[in-house]
Structures are given as structure tokens and as C-alpha cells.
Amino acid sequence: ETGVTQTPRHLVMGMTNKKSLKCEQHLGHNAMYWYKQSAKKPLELMFVYSLEERVENNSVPSRFSPECPNSSHLFLHLHTLQPEDSALYLCASSQQKAGGRETQYFGPGTRLLVL
Amino acid sequence: AQSVTQPDIHITVSEGASLELRCNYSYGATPYLFWYVQSPGQGLQLLLKYFSGDTLVQGIKGFEAEFKRSQSSFNLRKPSVHWSDAAEYFCAVGTYSNYQLIWGAGTKLIIKP
Numbered sequence A: 001e002t003g004v005t006q007t008p009r010h011l012v013m014g015m016t017n018k019k020s021l022k023c024e025q026h027l028g029h030n031a032m033y034w035y036k037q038s039a040k041k042p043l044e045l046m047f048v049y050s051l052e053e054r055v056e057n058n059s060v061p062s063r064f065s066p067e068c069p070n071s072s073h074l075f076l077h078l079h080t081l082q083p084e085d086s087a088l089y090l091c092a093s094s095q096q097k098a099g100g101r102e103t104q105y106f107g108p109g110t111r112l113l114v115l
Numbered sequence B: 001a002q003s004v005t006q007p008d009i010h011i012t013v014s015e016g017a018s019l020e021l022r023c024n025y026s027y028g029a030t031p032y033l034f035w036y037v038q039s040p041g042q043g044l045q046l047l048l049k050y051f052s053g054d055t056l057v058q059g060i061k062g063f064e065a066e067f068k069r070s071q072s073s074f075n076l077r078k079p080s081v082h083w084s085d086a087a088e089y090f091c092a093v094g095t096y097s098n099y100q101l102i103w104g105a106g107t108k109l110i111i112k113p
Helices: none
Strands: A004-007 A010-013 A018-025 A031-037 A044-050 A053-057 A064-070 A073-079 A087-094 A110-114 B003-005 B010-014 B019-021 B024-026 B032-038 B044-050 B056-058 B064-068 B073-078 B087-095 B098-103 B107-112
Touching (some): A004 A087, A010 A018, A018 A031, A018 A087, A031 A073, A044 A064, A044 A073, A044 B098, A053 A064, B003 B087, B003 B098, B010 B019, B019 B107, B024 B073, B032 B064, B032 B073, B044 B064, B044 B073
Parallel strands (some): A010 A110
Antiparallel strands (some): A004 A018, A018 A073, A031 A044, A031 A087, A087 A110, B003 B024, B019 B073, B032 B044, B032 B087, B064 B073, B087 B107
């Protein structure tokens, strides 16, 4: 119903593992976002891609590595994570246009637990 | 600095009662405004948005919100809540020059039977 899908929905990983989160949007949008949602904290924007180029990286640790191979797909590669990285990771997409006024549409999220 | 405040962390309302969730923002120009809802274990669903024009905005699921420039507020209302409205509600503010949204910390709505 949202047009943005995320896989997996749940992920448990050890601190030495490497895993990837996948996001796909079916809305024909030209921008995609990764957010981190931790308990009791506002939503944190991690990365923004516009027309497949990264335009924002909000001081995210290098253990998070995004990839945007085309306008419909977005990945978040994870390696050597810490327990404090456990959170809900949300993907969103929007149609960017001059003057703003764009609406972001969210996927269901991936619940990540780092042990 | 730009910010969004949702003063109530939790609100408890009886089923069938009316609801108002508060959102105040700090921004130097006219913002555009959103309300999203998040059910447990789910992503964020857009309830409604204000870009310009009529300051009373209708959304999905019977929700409405009113933009009051003089009070820097965008409060969400519903005349009669249903148990299925139990969720967390987020207010967000955007600007015309930046795709980044400024998010409130959320208000958790609890419905009493």
C-alpha cells in the first residue's frame, strides 16, 4: 500500500557480521532516503540520494555504507556494527522538485538487533 | 534554529472521545507541514499535509489539522477516536529550500476501551 518495500523486516547480527538492507520503491520517485529510528529519539536522517547521487550524509559512521544503483533501489550495507546501532531502519522516497513541497513515503522498516 | 515540538509524549483517550495532538514549530518562514502515523512494528504512513491555501487540512482516517501561523502550530484533531487509532503520531516540518524534514519526537496515543 505504501509503494516502498524493505527487506528483510527483521535482522539479528553479530558485531563482526556483514549484512545489507534493501529498499525498493514503486512510485517512480527520483529521491530515496535512509532514516534511523531509535526509541525515545526523533527520526534521524542518515543518507539522501537524488537522481542516484548521494546528496547528504549526516555524519554517519563509516560502518554504514549506502548504495543506490538506480532510482528504484537503495541498499544499506552494514559491517562491524555496535549494539547501539540496534534500531528500526526506515527507507523513504519522494519526487524532488524545485521549490520543495515534496512528500516522503516510507517503507515498513527493518528492525535490526546487533548482539 | 529550526525545531518541532510535540509537548505530549503520551496521551490517553477513551474510545469515542475527541482527540487533539499538539505540534509547535520554530521556523523563520512559512513551512510546509506533515502528520505521519506509525503503528507498532510498521513504517510511517502519511496522514495529511499542508503546503499552502486553506489552513484546515483534511486527511485520511477522519483526521484533520489546522495551521495557525500566529501560534506556530499545526495541531491534529479527530472528533471520535477508534481503538485502531492507537499508534504513535509524528509531526514534521519541511522548508521550501531543503528536502530535509525536521521531526518531532512523537506522541503515543493510547485508547481506553
